Amino acid sequence: xxxxxxxxxxxxxxxxxxxxxxxxxxxxxxxxxxxxxxxxxxxxxxxxxxxxxxxxxxxxxxxxxxxxxxxxxxxxxxxxxxxxxxxxxxxxxxxxxxxxxxxxxxxxxxxxxxxxxxxxxxxxxxxxxxxxxxxxxxxxxxxxxxxxxx
Numbered sequence: 001x002x003x004x005x006x007x008x009x010x011x012x013x014x015x016x017x018x019x020x021x022x023x024x025x026x027x028x029x030x031x032x033x034x035x036x037x038x039x040x041x042x043x044x045x046x047x048x049x050x051x052x053x054x055x056x057x058x059x060x061x062x063x064x065x066x067x068x069x070x071x072x073x074x075x076x077x078x079x080x081x082x083x084x085x086x087x088x089x090x091x092x093x094x095x096x097x098x099x100x101x102x103x104x105x106x107x108x109x110x111x112x113x114x115x116x117x118x119x120x121x122x123x124x125x126x127x128x129x130x131x132x133x134x135x136x137x138x139x140x141x142x143x144x145x146x147x148x149x150x
Contacts, residue, residue, distance in 0.1 A: 002124070004114040005132050009139040012106040013146045019070045021142055021149075022098055022109075031145035032138060034060045042067050046075070058082060065095070073098045079113065080127040092118035094131075109142070111135055 011018055021027050025036040025046060033055075036048035047061040062075040074097045078088040094115035101108040113135065116128045 003117040004112055005135055006112045007135045007139050008110045009143055010108055011143055011146055015070045015100050015102055015107045018100055018107045018109060022073050031141045040064045071100055080130045
């Protein structure tokens with residue numbers, strides 16, 4: 001499995017609350033570590049300055065794909081695009097999908113990033129490895145965010 005990263009976490013919050021944390025651009029930014037300039041709108045670019053220490057000189061840019069309220073949210077981006085002088089626009093992007101399911105104690109959040117096999121060979125392994133660890137951390141970040149916001 002080199003083409004996709006899959007993570008899931010059980011969150012002790014209702015779907016409506018998890019949906020808000022995922023799709024409200026300001027709230028997403030607070031747990032994800034990015035200061036987005038505007039809302040998530042399907043078909044449009046959302047961008048903002050990364051606030052995570054060591055990466056705060058970079059801008060994150062995503063293209064919102066779909067938003068199906070309280071069920072599914074997806075966007076594309078250029079994974080691990082951390083070299084400030086490199087133009088990533090000619091590279092294929094990966095697809096990030098968030099799926100929400102109601103559980104007896106809250107919400108199951110499943111996250112999948114796919115499309116790594118299309119990346120240039122010199123970037124594929126590092127992008128996959130860095131994002132695999134990154135998604136592990138982000139699942140913990142959203143859980144912590146929801147606990148403190150409750």
